[in-house]
Amino acid sequence: MLNFTFQNPTHIHFGEGQISVLAKEVPLNARVLLVYGGGSIKKNGVYQQVISALNEHTFFEFSGIEPNPTYDTLMKAQDIIKRENIDYILAVGGGSVVDGAKFIAAAALYEGNGEGNSEGNDPWDILAKQQAVTKALPIGAVLTLPATGSESNGNSVVTRDGNKLPFSSPLVRPLFAVLDPSVTLSLSDRQISNGVVDAFIHTIEQYLTYSVNGKVQDRFSEGLLQTLIEEGPKALLPATKENLEVRANIMWSATMALNGLIGAGVPQDWSTHMIGHELTGAFGIDHARTLSIALPAVMKVRKEQKREKLLQYASRVWQITEGDEDTRIEKAIRLTEEFFQQMQVPTRLSDVNLGSKDIDLLIERLEQHGMTALGEKSDITLAISREILTKAL
DSSP states (O other): OOOOOOOOOOEEEESTTGGGGHHHHSOTTOEEEEEOSSSGGGTSSHHHHHHHHTTTSEEEEEOOOOSSOBHHHHHTHHHHHHHHTOOEEEEEESHHHHHHHHHHHHHHTOOOSSSOSSGGGOTTHHHHSOOOOOOOOOEEEEESSOSSOGGGSSEEEEEETTEEEEEEOGGGSOSEEEEOGGGGGGOOHHHHHHHHHHHHHHHHHHHSSOOOOOHHHHHHHHHHHHHHHHHTGGGGSTTTTTOHHHHHHHHHHHHHHTSSTTTTTSOOOOHHHHHHHHHHHHHOOOHHHHHHHHHHHHHHHTTTTTHHHHHHHHHHTTOOOSSOHHHHHHHHHHHHHHHHHHTTOOOSGGGGTOOGGGHHHHHHHHHHTTOSSBTTTTOBOHHHHHHHHHHTO
């Protein structure tokens, strides 16, 4: 097992009716900016629960954060922050809203890169130049769509002019997160599918690498994968989609998949995500659906490099124990694809009307963003990324 330092200070409130804890979690003297997306929280009752809990607080609202939040939208919040002296951000929504809140919180106190000019004070540098976040407004989160794990980590992704870029800082990790599985009952099938698949592939990125004898991390990961395989399809079936226990297990799995625990002390890949980001940036495809397209191709192209863990994945997650090694690996990849199809997401570029002619643009974007040495050993070159995209056709 590799050396690691692990701490997750996010205070989790899990269960039905927990939105009421906002009354005590958000400081009474805070000037709060409530940020959310397109308004679905006003249809499913979440908004009313939130403002009821904040009835003794001073708060203002900023809405309109998109899936794959954009820089231009997020920067509009800065006017409210300055005008109203906002000192606390409360994100209510899915991963995109929480990601957006993180950038808003960091941009609000960004002092630039020290170059002393207007260009040096552009918060976009946090993403484009990976400038360090040294200060940020405090953040709380009410999660409505389990998927990204953003509610208890310091990661965020923001899009600008087709460029989807990540940043990370412990200073934007939410201080607390409310996870009420009952609020997920109003999600569409597409949102459910995306969330389950996103959580599944977050887990895979930290598991399907090479062994460092991290037995605890491996067993945690395998448990999460099995839970998502078992419970994910149930959330789409009429007979079980209203089952709160199903939703609770999915919600907690998504949080555990990316709160830092299963990735502590083990190598991590993330090549599927980096390739997926370019598919979203260039073609606007849902994040999870880019991952379901890229992952099977990554597994196929990197079969030799991931052989040991692929065999472990086949045996422990899919109970595949018969046949030679290649047969077991191929069956595990096929079952993974079938699971994605069961979750109603694409597994090929052709499923989203893309073809070989589109690969050049994706490779150009990877090169432009410095994604030229991907994977757990930084050995996935642009040529190998091209091979992966070709395999995904």
